[in-house]
Amino acid sequence: MMLAQELPRLLNGTPGTPLTLGQHEATFATSFKVASLLDELEASGLTGRGGAAFPTARKARLLRDQRGHNKVVVVNAMEGEPVSYKDSTLLSTNPHLVLDGAAILASIIGAKDVIVCVSRDNPNAVGNVQRALDERARAGARGPTFKLETAPWRYVAGEESALVHWLNDNESLPQYRPQRPSILKIRHHAVLLDNVETCAHVGLIGRFGAAWFRTLGTTVSTGSMLVTVTGAVDRPKVLEVVAGMTLRTVLDYAKADPDPQALLLGGYGGAWLDGAHLDAPYDNESLAQWGATVGAGIVVALGRDGCGVLETQRVVQWMANESARQCGPCAFGLPALSEDLADVVTGTRNAALALDRLEHRCGVIEGRGACRHPDGVVRLVRSALRVFAADFQGHASGAPCQASRSGKFFVAVPRLEKESELVWE
Amino acid sequence: MIALTTPYLWYTTRATGMVTLILFTLVVTLGTFVANRVGGTVVGRFEVNELHRSVSIVAVIFLVFHITTTVIDSYVPTGWISILVPMTSAYRRVGVALGAVAFDLILAVWISSLLKVRVKNETWRFIHWFSWLAFASAVLHAYLTGTDAKSGAGLAVVAACATCVAAAALWRYVKRPTRAAGRTALSPLAASKGPGPGVPRPVSSKASSSFSRGESGVVTPSNTRAKPESFPRSPSPRSKRRR
Amino acid sequence: MGVRRRAGAFYLRVNPILCDGFGHCHELAPELVNMDEWGYPVIRREPTPLSDLATLASARFAVRGCPRQALRIERVSES
Numbered sequence: 001m002m003l004a005q006e007l008p009r010l011l012n013g014t015p016g017t018p019l020t021l022g023q024h025e026a027t028f029a030t031s032f033k034v035a036s037l038l039d040e041l042e043a044s045g046l047t048g049r050g051g052a053a054f055p056t057a058r059k060a061r062l063l064r065d066q067r068g069h070n071k072v073v074v075v076n077a078m079e080g081e082p083v084s085y086k087d088s089t090l091l092s093t094n095p096h097l098v099l100d101g102a103a104i105l106a107s108i109i110g111a112k113d114v115i116v117c118v119s120r121d122n123p124n125a126v127g128n129v130q131r132a133l134d135e136r137a138r139a140g141a142r143g144p145t146f147k148l149e150t151a152p153w154r155y156v157a158g159e160e161s162a163l164v165h166w167l168n169d170n171e172s173l174p175q176y177r178p179q180r181p182s183i184l185k186i187r188h189h190a191v192l193l194d195n196v197e198t199c200a201h202v203g204l205i206g207r208f209g210a211a212w213f214r215t216l217g218t219t220v221s222t223g224s225m226l227v228t229v230t231g232a233v234d235r236p237k238v239l240e241v242v243a244g245m246t247l248r249t250v251l252d253y254a255k256a257d258p259d260p261q262a263l264l265l266g267g268y269g270g271a272w273l274d275g276a277h278l279d280a281p282y283d284n285e286s287l288a289q290w291g292a293t294v295g296a297g298i299v300v301a302l303g304r305d306g307c308g309v310l311e312t313q314r315v316v317q318w319m320a321n322e323s324a325r326q327c328g329p330c331a332f333g334l335p336a337l338s339e340d341l342a343d344v345v346t347g348t349r350n351a352a353l354a355l356d357r358l359e360h361r362c363g364v365i366e367g368r369g370a371c372r373h374p375d376g377v378v379r380l381v382r383s384a385l386r387v388f389a390a391d392f393q394g395h396a397s398g399a400p401c402q403a404s405r406s407g408k409f410f411v412a413v414p415r416l417e418k419e420s421e422l423v424w425e
Numbered sequence: 426m427i428a429l430t431t432p433y434l435w436y437t438t439r440a441t442g443m444v445t446l447i448l449f450t451l452v453v454t455l456g457t458f459v460a461n462r463v464g465g466t467v468v469g470r471f472e473v474n475e476l477h478r479s480v481s482i483v484a485v486i487f488l489v490f491h492i493t494t495t496v497i498d499s500y501v502p503t504g505w506i507s508i509l510v511p512m513t514s515a516y517r518r519v520g521v522a523l524g525a526v527a528f529d530l531i532l533a534v535w536i537s538s539l540l541k542v543r544v545k546n547e548t549w550r551f552i553h554w555f556s557w558l559a560f561a562s563a564v565l566h567a568y569l570t571g572t573d574a575k576s577g578a579g580l581a582v583v584a585a586c587a588t589c590v591a592a593a594a595l596w597r598y599v600k601r602p603t604r605a606a607g608r609t610a611l612s613p614l615a616a617s618k619g620p621g622p623g624v625p626r627p628v629s630s631k632a633s634s635s636f637s638r639g640e641s642g643v644v645t646p647s648n649t650r651a652k653p654e655s656f657p658r659s660p661s662p663r664s665k666r667r668r
Numbered sequence: 669m670g671v672r673r674r675a676g677a678f679y680l681r682v683n684p685i686l687c688d689g690f691g692h693c694h695e696l697a698p699e700l701v702n703m704d705e706w707g708y709p710v711i712r713r714e715p716t717p718l719s720d721l722a723t724l725a726s727a728r729f730a731v732r733g734c735p736r737q738a739l740r741i742e743r744v745s746e747s
Contacts, residue, residue, distance in 0.1 A: 173666075175685075176683050176684065176685045176686075178681060178683075178742075324666065325665050325666040326665070326666050326684070326685040327665075327684035327685055327687070327708075328665055328684070328687060328688075328689050328704075328706055328707070328708035329684065329704065329706070329708055331665040331666070332665070332706035332708075333704075333706065336705075336706075364704050364705075364710065368684060368708070368710070369684055370683075370684045370685045459735060462690060462691070465691060465695070469692075469695045470690060470691055470692050470695060471692040471695045471696050471729075471733045474692060474733060474735060475733070541737060542737065546686055546736055546737050546738075549737075602688075665688070665689075
């Protein structure tokens with residue numbers, strides 16, 4: 001029986017060597033039986049780990065109350081954020097925990113099918129899931145029918161409406177959803193979509209109960225969570241941490257630079273946090289005062305010898321290219337932001353004008369897309385303008401900092417693909 | 426059926442036929458103006474759209490006159506069925522068939538437009554593309570069936586209409602607003618160039634050659650997803666995906 | 669026949685995926701719709717009272733005139 005107040009929970013294993021079904025059953029053995037799964041889920045206070053932190057029980061209850069006999073559970077392992085490795089690490093440590101959780105969710109809402117969606121550009125994860133599914137099939141496990149689907153990797157492909165649209169129509173395009181709450185559908189069948197880490201937590205709650213789950217974390221952000229720390233670290237790390245730990249502690253565990261200039265929290269669509277606030281607890285409630293969120297458990301440490309302006313420009317340029325180009329403000333606005341940032345970084349003649357225009361354009365672009373992609377970029381740019389205000393002024397007045405010319409990057413940005421190379425289906 | 430024939434029915438048919446062709450030429454040309462976003466300064470874009478819609482109503486009315494007078498006139502043995510079903514007319518089979526094809530397509534376009542609010546936009550647009558085919562069919566119908574179209578003023582009118590629409594089609598393609606180009610298979614005009622006419626051009630993309638090829642300060646794990654960083658290039662030309 | 673006082677308000681909402689930046693809405697309902705520099709509509713976020721008949725009429729024209737049927741009028745009724 002797993003003791004309370006003990007980490008690791010999810011990463012109880014060796015990343016890279018996934019537990020077999022037998023090992024999984026042995027590690028997480030328990031005689032504790034849960035009476036009502038939905039009530040346990042509600043009592044646990046589990047929130048989604050995909051970035052939005054929506055209460056999982058509320059979503060499950062909403063789906064349970066939908067009519068229909070052929071509901072589907074979709075496990076989102078797409079991991080669209082390039083600097084997030086937690087989902088693939090989880091799948092390489094213990095995929096069976098995830099599948100347990102998905103089966104529990106399926107039994108709660110009354111679904112007979114579970115679809116696990118992994119990015120096809122991540123063959124390790126695909127292999128891990130496939131092997132886990134085969135093991136379960138060989139062991140003759142009862143429960144819902146599992147299916148593995150591999151979608152092409154794009155930033156927006158992990159967005160829930162884009163993923164469901166891909167399952168329906170083979171194109172990873174986010175959908176316009178004016179009605180909230182809006183139920184996703186695969187061919188008229190209601191869909192419960194949850195992040196892979198969320199499903200893993202559900203799997204644990206199903207075995208050990210809500211009280212056990214709550215022994216870690218704060219009263220609002222319960223349980224443990226996975227964090228990917230990149231940037232000023234010797235190598236990228238995925239750690240299991242607890243909400244309430246300070247950022248300083250998280251960086252310490254990751255053996256990252258203890259005195260970073262700033263931290264990028266939440267992902268490419270997240271926000272910068274000044275390095276002076278390292279004693280802030282790492283949870284949504286505390287970070288909210290600086291406009292940041294935990295997001296998908298992403299922390300990128302920017303060293304003192306890095307340039308926040310340059311890093312922001314690189315991220316925005318890539319994010320602009322990853323736009324689905326369905327909505328004008330995103331298709332045209334994000335490249336405009338990217339070009340303005342490029343002007344500022346290099347300190348051209350237009351730099352001062354571009355800097356003024358950035359805030360104005362952010363205001364124009366925000367909230368006018370079908371999905372939250374442009375909003376994320378706007379949030380990033382605004383937080384950069386706040387945190388790196390002095391640097392922006394320096395660059396805009398024609399004096400780019402030394403750091404920006406050193407060629408050293410802390411935020412890993414994938415290669416910029418040509419428009420004709422982008423694969424959406 | 427009443428065996429009705431008077432020369433005036435026959436003249437009405439021919440006259441309304443000509444007028445219908447001219448009106449549809451106008452409709453199609455106005456349609457290209459709407460699609461290519463003509464207007465905005467002196468004439469409003471919505472006005473061009475409204476004109477397109479209004480003229481199409483008039484054109485359809487004249488078309489109905491033309492069809493009715495043809496069918497009730499027993500001078501030419503065309504039955505009611507040949508309005509909709511091609512190749513069922515005893516009189517000038519091919520010519521009337523083309524007219525029936527044109528009418529079928531125009532009917533589809535018209536009804537889908539009347540129900541535009543209820544129909545999905547991509548469905549409506551798919552049907553609307555057939556208006557080009559309808560016009561081509563109508564011109565051929567005019568030439569092959571029309572008593573007047575074979576020579577003289579009638580031929581001049583038909584030829585002028587055909588030329589006008591052909592020119593409009595060419596202009597439609599050349600000046601297409603590429604901002605709205607995209608991946609849908611419905612549009613034969615998909616392309617990936619910069620924004621179209623009447624749109625303020627975005628700041629021209631810069632060659633970011635001032636960036637040197639940087640070494641990453643981060644060791645990326647062997648994940649095929651995160652490909653190695655190359656120096657920031659300028660973004661590719663913009664277009665918006667057309668749905 | 670009396671005049672029925674309309675209570676409540678409405679929003680003009682655009683489906684940004686369908687919108688292709690034709691700009692007819694801005695011409696038909698300029699009090700509700702502005703254009704951004706790329707030709708796409710920036711619509712007022714505050715609801716307009718239904719008693720503002722002129723604006724409601726403009727909004728209706730905009731909905732009807734949009735070539736992509738991207739606009740909708742959404743009622744916000746107050747009790």
